[in-house]
Amino acid sequence: MSPVRTSSFSAMMLAVALLGATAWAASRDQNINDPVKGEEHATLTYAPEVPAPITRNYATKVVIHLEVKEVEGRLADGVSYTFWTFGGKVPGKFIRVREGDLVEFHLDSHPDNKMPHNIDLHAVIGQGGGAASSLTAPGHSSVFSFKALVPGLYVYHCATAPVGMHVGNGMYGLIYVQAKTPLPKVDHEYYVMQGDFYTKGANGEQGLQPFSMEKAMAEKPEYVVFNGSVGALSGNNALSAKVGDTVRLFVGNGGPNLTSSFHVIGEIFDTVWAEGNTSTAIHNVQTTTIPAGGAAIVEFKINVPGTFLLVDHALTRAFNRGALGQLRATGPENKLVYSGKITDEIYLPEGTGIRVAEGEGRPAATATDHAGRVRLGETVYKTNCMACHQLTGVGIPGAFPPLAKSDFLNADPTRAIKTVVGGRQGSLTVNGQVFDGVMPAWSLSNDDVANVLSYIYGSWGNSGHDVTPVDVAATRTTAPPTPAR
Numbered sequence: 474m475s476p477v478r479t480s481s482f483s484a485m486m487l488a489v490a491l492l493g494a495t496a497w498a499a500s501r502d503q504n505i506n507d508p509v510k511g512e513e514h515a516t517l518t519y520a521p522e523v524p525a526p527i528t529r530n531y532a533t534k535v536v537i538h539l540e541v542k543e544v545e546g547r548l549a550d551g552v553s554y555t556f557w558t559f560g561g562k563v564p565g566k567f568i569r570v571r572e573g574d575l576v577e578f579h580l581d582s583h584p585d586n587k588m589p590h591n592i593d594l595h596a597v598i599g600q601g602g603g604a605a606s607s608l609t610a611p612g613h614s615s616v617f618s619f620k621a622l623v624p625g626l627y628v629y630h631c632a633t634a635p636v637g638m639h640v641g642n643g644m645y646g647l648i649y650v651q652a653k654t655p656l657p658k659v660d661h662e663y664y665v666m667q668g669d670f671y672t673k674g675a676n677g678e679q680g681l682q683p684f685s686m687e688k689a690m691a692e693k694p695e696y697v698v699f700n701g702s703v704g705a706l707s708g709n710n711a712l713s714a715k716v717g718d719t720v721r722l723f724v725g726n727g728g729p730n731l732t733s734s735f736h737v738i739g740e741i742f743d744t745v746w747a748e749g750n751t752s753t754a755i756h757n758v759q760t761t762t763i764p765a766g767g768a769a770i771v772e773f774k775i776n777v778p779g780t781f782l783l784v785d786h787a788l789t790r791a792f793n794r795g796a797l798g799q800l801r802a803t804g805p806e807n808k809l810v811y812s813g814k815i816t817d818e819i820y821l822p823e824g825t826g827i828r829v830a831e832g833e834g835r836p837a838a839t840a841t842d843h844a845g846r847v848r849l850g851e852t853v854y855k856t857n858c859m860a861c862h863q864l865t866g867v868g869i870p871g872a873f874p875p876l877a878k879s880d881f882l883n884a885d886p887t888r889a890i891k892t893v894v895g896g897r898q899g900s901l902t903v904n905g906q907v908f909d910g911v912m913p914a915w916s917l918s919n920d921d922v923a924n925v926l927s928y929i930y931g932s933w934g935n936s937g938h939d940v941t942p943v944d945v946a947a948t949r950t951t952a953p954p955t956p957a958r
């Protein structure tokens with residue numbers, strides 16, 4: 474190859490590389506120069522709703538009013554908190570504009586507020602993402618404008634010092650800059666945003682809880698929640714869909730500190746628009762990382778009915794600190810996709826010397842009186858039940874019903890025996906709270922069942938009812954256990 478040809482070849486390669494690197498920048502330039510036609514007021518929505526897709530095919534001027542409000546609200550049952558909000562709730566209202574739009578942004582601070590606030594929108598290219606022009610005292614309104622140059626899903630947040638405190642009090646939300654070629658239409662779009670909360674009192678401590686700067690700096694939250702409070706996406710507030718529907722979740726993470734390992738139990742994301750970009754998708758994903766101050770769009774199709782749990786898969790956050798939501802899908806079963814439990818059989822590895830009767834597990838320690846049953850039952854409980862119902866029987870809101878002071882439990886001991894022996898699913902109400910989960914069937918001996926239930930009835934403010942092996946045997950003969958489906 475001649476030197477001339479070599480250099481022209483490398484020049485060509487250089488040109489190709491430059492084109493690759495500048496293609497995205499060029500699209501920004503084009504969006505800067507996109508003519509802006511007309512004007513409209515944006516409709517913003519509270520989570521979990523998302524504003525309707527934009528059908529316009531040109532850029533316009535979009536006027537947005539977002540009100541900053543300091544409000545007292547519920548963080549968990551019996552726990553309240555003074556949230557600082559964009560729009561009156563956590564997370565802040567969802568904003569949807571189109572790539573190329575000129576946004577006139579009004580940050581209105583309610584006169585009852587005590588603090589100045591501002592806004593940094595990650596969709597903004599400019600000093601502080603808008604923060605530099607939006608510091609607003611109570612009873613004032615700041616206006617600035619920006620052009621939405623880059624499509625994607627972006628976090629916005631307050632950036633007033635101490636920033637960690639303003640964000641920690643709930644000052645974050647999402648803005649979606651819909652690309653000129655929008656994502657395909659789906660049946661449901663929902664808005665979910667994770668945040669970590671640092672209360673002075675420990676998780677569950679009742680009353681109005683002040684912010685703890687110390688815990689925030691140690692990055693040790695008492696609560697990690699979706700949409701601003703424990704249970705904001707469960708029970709009556711669960712997301713919903715039908716078998717056959719496609720679902721798109723716009724998921725943000727306000728932080729201020731934790732990175733989310735976002736996962737939906739029992740689903741696989743067909744598509745993830747990672748880190749909030751809408752240019753390149755990845756497919757067939759189990760769990761996606763959402764950094765603090767970041768977002769992702771996840772999509773999946775519902776093939777079977779069920780209650781699918783939204784979690785931060787750093788699991789103690791989900792099951793002990795609140796990062797647990799529900800998507801309830803209704804419609805016909807598809808036993809080919811998922812059979813449900815077909816049988817529950819005794820498994821005896823080769824060489825196991827113990828023989829067990831049908832329906833019974835390993836032989837249990839036998840007690841002759843109530844006190845003995847309560848004592849032996851504690852071990853059965855800690856081995857089999859504690860993982861879900863918790864050490865002190867308090868359960869987990871939205872997932873596992875309490876066994877402590879349970880009106881449901883105390884009302885009907887025979888039903889409790891059937892629940893343990895045969896499993897249970899479908900909705901039930903315990904102490905006024907609705908649960909709709911699956912309790913597995915247990916292959917426990919009559920003694921073990923009697924012991925564990927005597928222990929539960931004898932603990933945590935329950936009735937003290939005694940359950941004997943004879944009671945359990947009677948239940949088995951009158952109503953043979955049906956395996957949980």
Ligand code: HEC
Pocket residue numbers: 853854857858859860861862872873874875876879881882883889892893897898899900901903908909910911912913915925926929
């Ligand atoms: C995998 C989690 C899990 C484990 C482990 C578990 N349960 Fe449950 N339990 C549940 C769920 C979920 C329900 C509610 C089922 C429904 O919605 O119908 C439930 C319901 C119950 C109920 C009826 C509700 C009430 O408050 O009275 C009793 C009694 C009960 N479980 C006892 C037990 C006992 C005893 C054990 C251990 C042998 C146990 N559970 C182990 C998940 C679990």
Ligand SMILES: [Cu+2]
Pocket residue numbers: 557589590591631632633639644
């Ligand atoms: Cu603020």
